[in-house]
């Protein structure tokens with residue numbers, strides 16, 4: 001059998017090689033490596049796909065930082081999010097002098113437990129920052145209602161959820177990242193839509209805010225060499241935009257391939273008592289940035305799979321509130337028991353757009369072998 005990859009970016013490239021090579025060559029020939037029409041073209045196409053304004057930037061972390069800069073929060077303002085996320089979510093708040101206030105996640109959905117948010121709201125709370133972890137939306141309908149009641153901003157960390165739809169009780173649906181005031185995305189190579197390097201985007205439905213965000217991402221510039229605010233330098237390279245523009249054409253197809261692999265895992269792992277497959281919810285579709293199972297024998301399973309040539313990853317082995325850098329927030333072990341437990345039990349299996357059934361069969365077969373050996 002061919003090598004099993006956690007994420008097969010080269011295999012995926014080969015399926016689009018001619019188009020991607022040509023698009024990259026075009027940029028090289030033009031020598032417009034920064035701020036070419038390619039970036040605007042890609043923004044426009046993604047904007048059509050999402051039905052909102054899209055401002056490209058350097059990476060997902062920048063997208064989050066720019067979003068919070070644009071909302072004009074003051075140092076000391078509180079932002080509610082979860083400790084079971086990638087560090088960038090919390091890091092940018094801290095850099096801006098904002099105070100992350102954690103709320104635990106749901107044990108089987110991995111996203112913020114919306115029933116616990118209201119208790120965390122204080123007079124200083126200015127925003128809620130839900131993370132749509134692993135490709136499934138947080139409970140946005142409840143979060144939006146709370147934000148309205150307490151007059152808060154909602155910033156969606158949609159870095160893992162491009163293409164996911166949030167489904168509302170009235171039957172309508174909207175793309176992840178386009179429901180709150182601002183949405184943030186990453187084009188990190190392994191994300192749902194991955195570049196050949198770093199990239200990111202900020203989304204907003206508010207035209208004025210879109211203008212502010214565009215200005216902040218470009219040094220706070222209004223017109224050439226006139227600065228109306230303090231900004232940052234955060235750009236999507238033309239070559240990355242060219243690659244992303246090609247990959248966006250195949251994006252729905254790629255999402256379907258992920259969902260097909262997930263359905264295979266579901267079907268064959270669902271019956272194993274010691275394994276919990278990722279729970280689905282009626283308020284969101286799932287694009288499977290990761291396919292993450294839970295088991296109390298996580299470390300042993302991971303070792304066993306490794307011995308069989310099967311890669312797997314732990315996202316995330318440590319919760320943010322117990323990390324050295326974030327001790328100053330004053331949290332301690334036991335404050336967010338669900339997140340802490342997840343850090344010890346989650347395991348993400350190989351998930352990408354090029355997984356052949358033969359490999360899936362081998363992976364689930366190996367997992368079954370492991371659990372029947374007890």
Ligand SMILES: *Cc1c(COP(=O)(O)O)cnc(C)c1O
Nearest residue numbers: 059060061086088159160186188
């Ligand atoms: C990837 C990711 C980010 C950061 O994106 P970069 O492009 O790596 O800066 C932020 N939040 C979450 C949840 C992510 O998965």
